[in-house]
Amino acid sequence: MIMLQGKGVSKGVANGPLYFFQRPDTTISDTPAADIEAEKARIAAAQKKAIDQLNALADKAREDTGDETAILFETHAMFVEDEDYVDCMMNTLTERGCLAEKAVELAGEEFAAMLAAMDDPYMQGRAADIKDVTRRILNNLMGIAEGGIDSEVPVILAADDLAPSETLQLDKSKILGFITQGGSSNSHTAILARTMGIPAICGLGEALKADQSGREIYIDGETGQVAIDPDKITLSSFQTKMEKQREMKELMETMKGQGDVTMDGREMMVYCNIGSPADVSAVLSNDGQGIGLFRSEFLYLASSDYPTEEEQFQAYKEVAAAMGGKRVVIRTLDIGADKQVDYFQLHKEENPALGVRAIRICLNRPEVFRTQLRALYRASAYGKVAIMFPMITSVWEVKECKRACQKVMAELDREGVPYRQDTEIGVMIETPASVLVAEELAKEVDFFSVGTNDLTQYTLACDRQANDLGKFFDPHHPAVLRALKLAADAAHKAGIWIGICGELGADLTLLETFLAIGIDELSVSPSAVLPLRAKIRKSIAKTCTLEKLEC
Amino acid sequence: MKQFTYTITDPIGVHARPAGMLAKAAKALDSTVTIAKADGKSAAATKLMALMGMGIKNGETVTVTVEGGNEEANAAAMEQFFKENL
Numbered sequence: 001m002i003m004l005q006g007k008g009v010s011k012g013v014a015n016g017p018l019y020f021f022q023r024p025d026t027t028i029s030d031t032p033a034a035d036i037e038a039e040k041a042r043i044a045a046a047q048k049k050a051i052d053q054l055n056a057l058a059d060k061a062r063e064d065t066g067d068e069t070a071i072l073f074e075t076h077a078m079f080v081e082d083e084d085y086v087d088c089m090m091n092t093l094t095e096r097g098c099l100a101e102k103a104v105e106l107a108g109e110e111f112a113a114m115l116a117a118m119d120d121p122y123m124q125g126r127a128a129d130i131k132d133v134t135r136r137i138l139n140n141l142m143g144i145a146e147g148g149i150d151s152e153v154p155v156i157l158a159a160d161d162l163a164p165s166e167t168l169q170l171d172k173s174k175i176l177g178f179i180t181q182g183g184s185s186n187s188h189t190a191i192l193a194r195t196m197g198i199p200a201i202c203g204l205g206e207a208l209k210a211d212q213s214g215r216e217i218y219i220d221g222e223t224g225q226v227a228i229d230p231d232k233i234t235l236s237s238f239q240t241k242m243e244k245q246r247e248m249k250e251l252m253e254t255m256k257g258q259g260d261v262t263m264d265g266r267e268m269m270v271y272c273n274i275g276s277p278a279d280v281s282a283v284l285s286n287d288g289q290g291i292g293l294f295r296s297e298f299l300y301l302a303s304s305d306y307p308t309e310e311e312q313f314q315a316y317k318e319v320a321a322a323m324g325g326k327r328v329v330i331r332t333l334d335i336g337a338d339k340q341v342d343y344f345q346l347h348k349e350e351n352p353a354l355g356v357r358a359i360r361i362c363l364n365r366p367e368v369f370r371t372q373l374r375a376l377y378r379a380s381a382y383g384k385v386a387i388m389f390p391m392i393t394s395v396w397e398v399k400e401c402k403r404a405c406q407k408v409m410a411e412l413d414r415e416g417v418p419y420r421q422d423t424e425i426g427v428m429i430e431t432p433a434s435v436l437v438a439e440e441l442a443k444e445v446d447f448f449s450v451g452t453n454d455l456t457q458y459t460l461a462c463d464r465q466a467n468d469l470g471k472f473f474d475p476h477h478p479a480v481l482r483a484l485k486l487a488a489d490a491a492h493k494a495g496i497w498i499g500i501c502g503e504l505g506a507d508l509t510l511l512e513t514f515l516a517i518g519i520d521e522l523s524v525s526p527s528a529v530l531p532l533r534a535k536i537r538k539s540i541a542k543t544c545t546l547e548k549l550e551c
Numbered sequence: 552m553k554q555f556t557y558t559i560t561d562p563i564g565v566h567a568r569p570a571g572m573l574a575k576a577a578k579a580l581d582s583t584v585t586i587a588k589a590d591g592k593s594a595a596a597t598k599l600m601a602l603m604g605m606g607i608k609n610g611e612t613v614t615v616t617v618e619g620g621n622e623e624a625n626a627a628a629m630e631q632f633f634k635e636n637l
Binding site: 074075078111118119120123129 | 563564566567568571574575597598599600601603604606608
């Protein structure tokens, strides 16, 4: 038995085989091929495999999610079969005398460019489909497992640390839990684990080794304990915990369909944080009342070029429609700082958290902003979309954002495209400056949402990515809680609502403080909804005090 | 050779899904089916990407030509397909 100790960043107990994440080598060389006929045969085999995979995916989708997704996979299969596309690969191979990988890559680029150059936004959007099928053929050629996990059974995924773009591509159905060498409770792996409702442990360091792959492992996301090939005593203690977890889950099931209301009748809106349309099913199965934070970054991180208006529109529309009229707060892009995207070509900064990020990028690049706002407003016709701007420090920024919104609405009016004129606009409260000018900000917008991770980072001057700040990074610090109170008072004075969409929202030890401050909405990971509901229903708002604010 | 014209009523025009279905349907026939637009652009109905590349929009009229094999029955099948899907 090997015992490891890390930091638990997402609760829960799980066991399964350990699988060490392999970062695939995706470089394609342009060296001459020794045998052109052999390369042609490799393309044909990879193509056939892609068709089989896509048809299998279509069959599975038809059973699980219905026709819409199935048709997408079937269309992709038809792309792979397209004569011109395959001819183009084979001709490139013969003319260039290159390897199969290069020929496939070039053919994919040619067809994607053809569609991207069309004057129709729908067709431009299909360039992404061509890139997707090309990637699939390439993966087959290079032996890269789809979803990054080459295992038949679900695993405990181990890694040094995972980049946001890597976590997006993982096949979530094969992951029982995460363990990483580095990372912190605010890292993307931790956030993903909490959304999925599975355990995660970070900061295991060098003791976690790649050669432990395949061994039976037990993890406890609360205590941060990891046991590889556990002995009898350890095993039985883990099994007891798993049994308790099952019972707790059954108990939480009884919370479904209940209201988020305290014993003395104070209502709280309990919403969810999501990172992609795929997370909506977790929101619905956990009975979230709405979506308080839909991070739009996934569109930018998962893409190798600026996502088109059409691609964005489809994603926002899908979520708005799936939530059936419940509020969906979509945050405009929050790139920069710890989330870097190559094609934005941002300058390297000494202090990226204090640099050109989020709304600053949008206001500097009106075209990027306009594309996203158009997609958001178009999606507003399909549900109850609310737009939220991140990293606000000044009133003029909000005014400029609103002008950009008005321009977009005027464009859509002219084009006769439907949208909702009463789409709510809100700002993130995550800088000390926004707290101090909250009264003025509140007059401009329909709601506030506090990003506690960044608010803590900027208020306490503690880097949220650093994992050695320990006791100095304290989200319960009275300064952070008093900032919340200031923002809440300003919001209520202007008659608007205020929510919390940072990790702190799910902190049950602070619920009474939030009730005393008068927070109207808590947006948490889907898996945190039912435990939060259980606690709200046992609370009495009137008796809650501000003692944690120490004033 | 059999020919007919058809005006597209699908709001997004000949998009990926019906183009894919058309390619599949055309492949199953023993005739060569060609789609042509008023501006002279044309493509074999079996070629999905070429069809999409034509950028046929809602309200545009296309000419469908069926040559070889059982032209009569195949043209009728194609016309039926356009009415149902496009």
